[in-house]
Amino acid sequence: MEKLLAETAKRAASYLSSLPERSVGPPSASIAALDQLGGRLPDAPTDPAQILALLDDIGSPATVATAGPRYFGFVIGGTLPAALAANWLAGAWDQNGAMQIMSPVGARLEEIVLQWTIDLLELPEGSGAGFVTGTTMANFTGLAAARTALLSRAGWNVEEDGLFGAPPIDVVVGDEVHVSLLKALSLLGLGRSRVTRVPVDSQGRMRPNALPPLHNRTLLCLQAGNVNTGAFDPAQQICPRAREANAWIHVDGAFGLWAGLSPQYAPLLAGFNAADSLAIDCHKWLNVPYDSGLAVVRDPKHLQAAMSISAAYLASSDKREPWHYVPESSRRARAIELWAAMRSLGRDGLCELVERNCRQARLFAQLLADAGFSILNDVVLNQVLVSFGTAEQSRAIIKAIQDDGTCWCGGTEWQGHTAMRISVSSWATTDDDVKRSATAIIKVARRILVPGP
Known part of the structure; x- marks a missing residue:
């Protein structure tokens, strides 16, 4: 085992050291070579060292270099060194994070990370949280708590009696709602299409004057950080109306809530502390390994009512039991990497990460605008939208940029x-990476827009 783990570390270090200079997207030949990992399962066991070699020799060349400094396609952070090391150690620990008795360290680290998060983002003291896989499950978990609370006001126990015959819940979302929230609504039986969509402005922000009437069985879903523009719904104007109507306020803040780590960007979150539930992604801007998210609920009793289960053979205690706050029972102890990431950077480092990535997004926008291309959004955070002309021209340029390999940026449709779309969210990205990427983007775009010598 020791020899195998040493070889693993050696190969992993070699892979990481190659990222700054390798193509961000894998070549087609490397993708085709993945077929070598298939075929009929051998009858005899295979030596673990051989397994490792196969994965590295065939698998590593076929990865997308999301851990590197020039991946900007989606809001995907790299993995901080301390978080990666903690992830390896957690793998060796092999902890089931469901209960205190299964993993005292996993349970205690959840409590610590929750308190740090409440403190850092100025969330309501006493909030409860579930450590989940990402924003989709964080939305699901927070919205499940909302469903429980709203229906209990009408005397309905949804956990026992289901939704058949239940009083209706009115769901209100912005017209630029993220698909992960709609998926969560569908999983909860609240429906993707029976929502009221509120018109938005040119940046994707909900228009307060277009809100429908709200009441005590309204589930109002706000957005902190639009996935295309980075814009924030105007919570200061909307939340007081929701509070007056006793509506439930849920915030999809996948990456945008981390803006609260910086005094410079925290004002974008004004009014959001009125939320009853929030969904936060951690493998995005906090730069921990996949998968990791947080569902935070102001009143933990609603979260527990929606998520907790009991069985005579399962141990329980009077302490916080992690599995009473999440959909899963058996799961990995995700708080280990979160603790490592937060402790390694500290308050100043977390703030610097957010502010640096936002500055780099503005640098991207400036370089591309100076080259004559249209920036479609106000760069308020870490997101940049670039148009290269017609839809056909933009699609061709995006594909050519991905094929070039210097950086990786994705396409989107925006109003x-x-x-x-350029998403800057990695700890590893330097200003030189931004300049190198922008130079490559400009070169590729000009080659396609003006063919010839």
């Missing part, structure tokens, strides 16, 4: 425009 009638086909655009390239």
Whole structure:
């Protein structure tokens, strides 16, 4: 085992050291070579060292270099060194994070990380949280707590009696609602299409004057950080109306809530502390390994009512039991990497990460605008939308940029425009990486827009 783990570390270090100079997207030949990992399962066991070699020799060349410094396609952070090391140690520990008795260290680290998060983001003291896989499950978990609370006001126990015959819940979302929230609504039986969509402005922010009437069985879903523009719904104007109506306020803050780590960007979150539940992604801007998210609920009793289960053969205690706050029972102890990431950077390092990535997004926008390309959004955070002309031109340029390999940026549709989206969220990205990437983007775009010598 010791020899195998030493070889693993050696190969992993070699892979990481190659990222700054390798193509961000894998070549087609490397993807095709993955077929070598298939075929009929051998009858005889295979030596673990051989397994490792196969994975590295065939698998590593076929990865997308999301852990590197020039991946900007989605809001994906790299993995901080301390978080990666903690992840390896957690793998060796092999902890089931469901209960205190299964993993005292996993349970205690959840409590510590929750308190740090409440403190850092100025969330309501006493909030409860579930450590989940990412924003989709964080939305699901927070919205499940909302469903429980709203129906209990009408005397309905949804956990016992289901939704058949239940009083209706009115769901209100912005017109630029993220698909992960709609998926969570569908999983909860609240429906994707029976929502009221509120018109938005040119940045994707909900228009307060277009809100429908709210009441005590309204589930109002706000957005902190639009996935295309980085914009925030105007919570200061909306939340007081929701509070007056006793509506439930849920915030999809996958990456945007981390803006609260910086005094410079925290004002974007004004009014969001009125939320009853929040969904936060951690493998995005906090730069921990996949998968990791947080569902935070102001009143933990609603979260526990929606998630907790009991069985005579399962141990329980008077302490916080992690599995009473999440959909899963058996699961990995995700708080280990979160603790490592937060402790390694500290308050100043977390603030610096957010502010640096936001500054780099503005640098991207400036360089591309100076080259004559259209920036479609106000760069308020770490997201940049770029248009290269017609939809056909933009799609061709985006594909060519991905094929070039210097960096990786994805395409999107934004209010009638086909655009390239740049998401800057990695601890590993330097200003030189931004300049190198922008130079490559400009070169590729000009080659396609003006063919010839």
